[in-house]
Amino acid sequence: MTSPTSQASTSHTQSHSATGHLPPVAMQFDDALQQHDACRLGMWLFLSTELMLFGGLFLAYTIFRIAHADVFAEASQHVAPGWATVMTALLLTSSLTMALAVQAVRDGLHRRATVCLLLTMLLGGGFIGIKLHEYHSLYAEHLAPLFGWPFGYSGQQDASLAKMFFVLYFFMTGLHALHMVIGISLLCWIMVAMIRKRDARRWSTAAEMVGLYWHFVDLVWVFLFPLLYLIRPDKWF
Amino acid sequence: MDNAFGLLPPAASADAARLDPLILFLICVSGFMSLLIAATIVAFAVRYRRQARVNRSINAQANHGWLEATFITVPALVMAVMFAWGTHLYLGAVQAPADALQINVLGKQWMWKFQHPQGQREINELHVPVDRAVRLKMISEDVIHDLYVPAFRVKHDVVPGRYSTLWFTPTRAGEYHLFCSQYCGSKHSEMVGRVVVMSQSDYAGWLAGKTSNLTPQESGKRLYAQYRCGSCHKTLPEIGTCPPLEGIYNQRVPLADGTTVIADEAYLRESIVRPQAKIVAGYGKEPMPPFEGVLTEEGILDLIAYIKSLSPNVEKAAP
């Protein structure tokens, strides 16, 4: 499955190993190829721990969703699926620009890499922006049961159970947003480093790893979106 | 040897009589295996110590496949016996007999409250007749507790928010320890008491001598009137805004979302504390207020006892 990319990177690393443009090989590794493979395996393992982390959360969500089905359906009408759809679109597009950025970094296309990274960060930033807007409007509606903020739920269903939905909503999307912020910071770090050194290919491994991470975080959102927003959509914006 | 040479507490229930041979079997098997392995290690260690002049030649070509297969199959067979025996006893002890004496148990930090069918209440002491199945219906008011009677070899967690059951048939009169065995806070180790097993006639005498409180059913009836349940749950043929309660216990009830549910104790409890959770088909336009925090767990037990008494035909078939 990964063979085309790994072969591509293999041929790159080997053909250019004398030019010094590649990521520097750390002491513990024999060569750039071993280093690259180790990094990639490490990243996949890291993502598998992330999967278990979100997996446990999704499991808990599922159990409460089944136990209090009507409450969750009603409470979810207070979040805006329309905005979430826009966010999904932004995030999916950012995955495309991320993939293009990784390719550009690998090929040493400095300008193109910078533009793609910048686009990815902007799309990610847009996502966070809408998210904050959504948090704020929930706060204004007194539906943010955090930090002792006032909470008032008016609906047919039990308010204390509806609170459960909002706590899970903030926790799950908050954890996801935290991952997004970390991702944006990493992208920022790569871009600044790349601009300063004027040497894209040095960061190819780093860009690839951040790319894997970015796609994973996108994927988490693809599950969060239907779970939290599309139970019984009422008003879209 | 009904206490297995002092290793086990006195055996005072039918469960103990069934379980003790299994525990002895487990002790014997593990004792034998531990000694066998220890003896083998010591024997090898002494015989093949560095200074010893012994034949150490091994056939390097030898295939040890059969030996390794033995290493797997022998323990597997022994374990299969343990599994089958243990599971047989466990499954056999799930269902309480229909004519069991039902006692309500309430666990709270840090005491046990018991109530007998005729209404007698006791705290941290449980009197039961010998040779009669006793079924405890248990619930906790706060954290998880666990009712454990070592002499009966039974224990079960007492969980808040749901009924759990434990049953046993005492076989020997006497006094036995009653423990809370699930850690429940500061005075966990003082949440103890005793079970007094009496002859059937002594038990009847004890019941008679005890100042009789209202039976659960009678207290339930009072609560029912006090909270004016009957103003919505009307008696047929009158139609109220809430479903009638006569004869519903242990019946299959159609729900508003198209599914059905058996109206057992768990469902009745849920419908009292959180009525919106499972609404009966055709009702719910005027929602019933939740009684969470309004009624005590004892009150809920009493109400359920009363509702059950409205279904006289199924009363005996309590699961």
Add this chain to the structure above:
Amino acid sequence: MTEAIVPPEHHYLNDGYSARSWLLTTDHKRIAVLYLLTITFFFAVGGVAATIIRLELLTPAGDLVQSETYNKLFSIHGIIMVFFFLLPVIPSVLGNFLVPIMIGARDLAFPKLNLASWYVFWIGGLFTLWAVVVGGVDTGWTFYTPFSSVYTNTYVIATAAGVMIAGFSSIFTGLNFIVTIHKMRAPGLTWFRLPLFIWSMYATSVIMVLGTPVLAITLTLLALERLTHVGVFDPKIGGDPLLFQHLFWFYSHPAVYIMVLPAMGVVSELVTCFSRKKIFGYKAIAYSSMAIALFGFLVWGHHMFVSGQSVYAAVVFSMLSFLVALPSAVKVFNWTATLYKGSITFNTPLLYALGFIGLFTIGGLTGLFLATLAADVHLHDTYFVIAHFHYIMVGGTVMAYLGGLHFWWPKITGRMYPEVWARLSAIGIFIGFNLTFFPQYILGLQGMPRRYHVYPEEFQVLNVLSSAGASILAVAYAFPITYLLWSLKYGAIAPANPWNAVGLEWETTSPPPTHNFIEQPVVDHEAYNYAAPAQDSPQPIALESTAS
């Protein structure tokens, strides 16, 4: 002895003496030493709590400390010992030191991550210690809800945060090991030439990487319930108390294997070296480690046989629990068979290894009582369970750790430990351990529940016996700490290979140079290729020095 042993001129220990050269090191060997000190500290903290517990239990009445204090003591004992000693002890100390050397690598794949894991461990540790100092926590190490999430007013959130943060250190270590073992083996070192210690570290790492995040999310949900009072686990507000137990044991049962699998790896190394014989059933032992890691994830429900989970689930969990016992049995038989026709010397590491096999066997067999459904109904949450897991974790893991520490002490420090003292302590620990914990099996059979501050008088005799054993155990534990420290200055200089053992770690100097090997080693043989013992019987140097 023919010639004096000269220590190597340059090694990792004299590569810089400044605090900075230690605190910012990325050398896996130095990080292992940092962990060694840290872990010993936490062991002492947990041990002090255990001492007070055993003193309190001398009498049936609660006369030494109050029940609140007692509950905090056993909680602290459990939390510190499990999360800050047993889980990290072998991977972080011996594993960190040995994994790269045993596979012929210069360091772990991610040295900075390795250093970060130590700092993260300390941050977690400080959270927990802070919670202990300002008021403690009284939930037990299992944090059962709704007691922990609603009812107790002790420092649950700080403790849970500490445990969760320390968990990330465990994830970092596991991730590092897996990548290193996959990608950085020396030329010729194929999977089936790896030492069994490496196999066990690999299996352990898989559990660390996949299990620990679930614990993190479980503890976060617990904190969430405490903070927002929303019903996650408390049924009064719409939660599910059993959900916590499912999530908690989904991690914490495999965590038992994080504690014992590395111990099994150590014992495989020790038994084969001191019988000077290839291990019996290499592949069976290697596969059984992996089998334990995988099946270990499927047996959590056996902690919940009396909790009210479905009867059918209980039957399935019971069966799977028996299945996971099989690979352990296979290992015990294989170690025993390895001794057959060996050429055995009774150096301290082997004494610990043999002690491990005996105690682990008893611990494992009594585990079968608890996997048997009907028997568990009687024994669940009694002292039988306490005795069972102490036989596995202390009789197993700690014995193996001490055996391994003695075995590799010359490699780590460049000094030999005093053999006579070491043998005496090994025997003392074995006796003290059995005296402490065997009576607890009988207490459990008789029905004494665990976590009891006061208890009925008929249990006193066995409790006094247990406390007496504990005092022997405490003294015996103090011995190695003392003489190992003494050996740093006064111990004999260790040769590169004091045990005439095979394995890459013995092919480099003692202590090894900073990058482990002067030349890249190449492997062309299987592990444990000891020459046929009948012909070859050189006396280990350490043995000579004490035999005279």
